Amino acid sequence: MSKAASTQKVTGRKPASWTQDPEGVRRNILTVAKEEFVENGLSGARVDEIAARTATSKRMIYYYFGDKEGLYRAVLEEMYERIRGFERSLDLASLPPVEAMTLLAGFTFDYHAENPDFVRLVMVENIHHGRHLASSDRIASLNLSAIDMIREAYERGVAAGLFRPGIEALDIHLTISALAFYNVSNRASIRQVFGHDMGAPEALARRRAAAIDTLLRMLHP
Template identity: 55%
Template structure:
C-alpha cells in the first residue's frame, strides 16, 4: 500500500500529476521571458544576454536548451501557435450547428488575440522577416492543419443544410476571421489616435466583437452575393 518511492507509482497507478523537472521549469521560464522580449523588441532588438538576466538561468543555459537565438525564437513561435491551436481544439465545433460553430470560433479568435497581444506582435515580427523562422520550424507545419480541417467540416455541414453558400475555400474563412480579429490588436493605437475611437474601451470592444462575428456570418450565409 502507499507510494512506491522507487517507481514513483502509488495506489492511483500513475494518475498523480507529475511535477515538472528543473529543466522543464527552466525552459518554460526562458520561453515566457523570451516571448515578451521578442514581442516588444522584435527579433533584431531582443538580446540573449537580457533574456538570461531576466530569468533564473544563464546565457549558456539558453544556448544549451535552444542552440541559438534563432532556435529560441522558433521555440517561442511554436509555443505561441500551439497555445491558440490547443484552445481551438476544445471549442467542440463539430457538435454545434454550423452558424453557431462559426459564431463561437470568430468570438473565440477575437477574444484570444485581444487577450494575447504578444501573439499578434510575434506574428507581425515574423512577417517582417518574411516567415523565415517559420520556414525552418518543421514541427509547426502540422500544428495549424487541424483548424483548417475543423473549418472545412463546419462549412461543409453548413452548405449541405443550406445555411452557407457554396464556393468558399476554408482557408478564406479562416483568413477572414483571423484578419478581422488581428486588426483590433495590430492597429489598436494608431486607429484610436487617428479616429479618436478607443479600441481599448470595453463597450467599443464589445461592439466591435459583435461586428466581427456578424461580418463573418454574412460572408458565409446562403443568400449573400458571391464575390467577384
C-alpha cells in the first residue's frame, strides 16, 4: 500500500493536493528529498524515488525546483537556514562576551550531534567541491550573518580585555565548526580504529566540554 493510500485509510481523508496546500507539498518534497540525498548522495539520489514517497509527481517536483540539482540546492538552503535561525535565537548580542562564546560553542556542538543529517549533507557537498553552495545567494547571506554575529561578540570581548586581539571572526567560526563537525563526521572511522564511540553520552559530554575549553583558550588574552 502506498504512503498516500495508507494516509487516506487511517485518516479517512485524501492527502492535500498541491492546489489545496502548495507550501505543505513543497515541505513534504524537501523532507523526503533530504532523506534521499543523505542516504545516497546527490549522484545516487533518484527523483523517481522521491516522487514515489511523496503525495506528488516527478513533474510537480520539477515544477517546484527545476531539476534534481535545484531540489538538492533547496534542501541545502533549508538546512543552513535552520541552523542559522537557531543561532540567531541565541541572541548573543545581549550576553557578556565570554558567556556568548561559551553558549555558541556549546550550541554548535549539540546541534551537530543531534542533526547528523546536516553533517552528511555538508560532506556530500564537499564531494561536489561546494558548487551548489557557491550558486546560492541565500546560503552566502546566511553564513555571512553568522560571521558578523561572532565578530560582534569577539570585538566586545577585546574591548573589555577579555579576549586577545588579532583573531579573525572567520577563524573563530572555523574552530567552533571543526570541533563540532569532526565529532559526527568521523564517528564510524574512530569506532573502527580506536574502538571508541564518540556518540556515547559520556563521550559527547567530555568532547563538548573540551570544545568549549579549546575555544576559550584560543580567545584568552
